[in-house]
Amino acid sequence: MPNKNISEAFGFATRAVHGGNEADRETGAIRRPITMANSYELPYDPTNINWSGTGGNLYTRNGGANQAYLQQKLALLHGTEDCVVLATGVAALSGVFFACLKSGDHAVVSDSTYIATYRLMHELLPEKYGIHTTLVDSSDMASVRAAIKRNTRLIHIETPANPTLKVSDIRIIAEIAHANRALLSVDNTFASPYNQLPNALGADLTVESLTKYINGHGDALGGAVLGAKPLIDKIRGEAMVNLGGAISPFNAWLIMRGAVTLPLRMRQHNESAQKIATFLANQPQVRFVAYPGLESDKGHTVAKSQTVNGYGGTLAFGLNADHDAHCRFVSHLRVITSAVSLGHDESLIVYLGENDERQYLYPEEFHNGFFRLSVGLEDAEDIIADIRQALGNTGLF
Numbered sequence: 228m229p230n231k232n233i234s235e236a237f238g239f240a241t242r243a244v245h246g247g248n249e250a251d252r253e254t255g256a257i258r259r260p261i262t263m264a265n266s267y268e269l270p271y272d273p274t275n276i277n278w279s280g281t282g283g284n285l286y287t288r289n290g291g292a293n294q295a296y297l298q299q300k301l302a303l304l305h306g307t308e309d310c311v312v313l314a315t316g317v318a319a320l321s322g323v324f325f326a327c328l329k330s331g332d333h334a335v336v337s338d339s340t341y342i343a344t345y346r347l348m349h350e351l352l353p354e355k356y357g358i359h360t361t362l363v364d365s366s367d368m369a370s371v372r373a374a375i376k377r378n379t380r381l382i383h384i385e386t387p388a389n390p391t392l393k394v395s396d397i398r399i400i401a402e403i404a405h406a407n408r409a410l411l412s413v414d415n416t417f418a419s420p421y422n423q424l425p426n427a428l429g430a431d432l433t434v435e436s437l438t439k440y441i442n443g444h445g446d447a448l449g450g451a452v453l454g455a456k457p458l459i460d461k462i463r464g465e466a467m468v469n470l471g472g473a474i475s476p477f478n479a480w481l482i483m484r485g486a487v488t489l490p491l492r493m494r495q496h497n498e499s500a501q502k503i504a505t506f507l508a509n510q511p512q513v514r515f516v517a518y519p520g521l522e523s524d525k526g527h528t529v530a531k532s533q534t535v536n537g538y539g540g541t542l543a544f545g546l547n548a549d550h551d552a553h554c555r556f557v558s559h560l561r562v563i564t565s566a567v568s569l570g571h572d573e574s575l576i577v578y579l580g581e582n583d584e585r586q587y588l589y590p591e592e593f594h595n596g597f598f599r600l601s602v603g604l605e606d607a608e609d610i611i612a613d614i615r616q617a618l619g620n621t622g623l624f
């Protein structure tokens with residue numbers, strides 16, 4: 228039941244505001260209420276109910292009201308047939324891997340990804356379930372093609388990738404996947420649907436960590452998978468009902484509220500990150516900056532060919548300095564907070580030191596330790612001034 232007939236024909240901001248919302252039938256309130264119930268009333272004769280079903284309102288692990296509203300909004304933003312929202316981004320990723328792969332199958336995975344993707348695909352699924360995986364530099368099409376095997380069923384990429392901002396070509400990798408009867412899933416968390424729509428570029432599944440830009444306020448965890456209904460239904464049944472990754476109604480409500488301002492916030496994140504990346508690239512103490520919005524960035528051309536509105540709010544950089552000076556720099560920051568996560572209203576920085584176990588997979592400039600900076604919604608001038616004074620106080624020349 229789409230409200231006000233909000234369809235994909237409307238602009239992104241209109242869909243962000245109205246998608247999934249409708250007046251409450253009981254009270255007339257013009258916002259969806261939070262339905263904090265585990266269970267829904269059964270019919271007169273419940274004996275034919277499929278207790279593992281995902282259709283109607285039965286039990287909140289099988290589906291709930293707030294979850295359904297958020298799914299409507301996100302499917303409208305991505306222009307996909309269906310969406311499932313889950314407890315976390317990692318629940319969404321494991322749902323995709325669990326639904327698309329079985330023992331004996333092979334998957335090709337980007338070599339720069341969120342850490343849990345690496346752990347699942349490089350260790351847990353191969354060791355425990357006999358799923359074979361190959362980590363590849365997915366920015367290099369020859370490497371992707373060379374990694375395909377007879378039993379490859381899934382290619383999973385992240386673009387721009389966490390934490391290196393490496394960019395992969397979604398259109399070409401979708402063609403490679405489909406020519407080999409494999410599916411392509413894309414972790415779109417760094418871009419969000421405001422900047423990039425993987426399904427429109429040929430991907431079968433898009434994964435979003437709602438925890439990041441889509442919620443945007445750093446106060447709830449959530450994840451989503453978007454795509455065609457048969458595949459999403461399978462993930463809903465397996466990942467939500469049977470693996471148990473259901474989102475709480477309150478978190479779904481919070482994320483629905485946060486998503487309303489996604490286009491406004493992303494516009495600011497894109498603009499401020501571009502300014503800050505440019506500032507950093509001109510500082511003598513800065514050894515390198517990785518941000519696809521910089522024309523000098525290795526991923527710029529591909530990123531430009533597949534972005535809708537910009538290059539996101541997250542970047543990586545390193546200093547011409549030793550380990551301790553990197554830590555000292557962070558200790559001098561006054562506006563930017565040292566904490567993991569990204570896409571929050573406040574700027575966040577994390578130092579990934581040279582003993583990060585995945586350094587061997589990263590491009591060379593990342594080998595001596597680097598920062599991941601999530602540029603927040605503060606005034607860009609204040610963020611730049613904060614970096615400038617911290618560089619000064621670190622004692623670098």
Ligand SMILES: *Cc1c(COP(=O)(O)O)cnc(C)c1O
Nearest residue numbers: 315316317341389416436438449
């Ligand atoms: C944070 C993140 C995830 C995991 O999301 P959670 O909501 O923390 O489980 C997955 N992919 C990327 C790219 C991320 O940045």
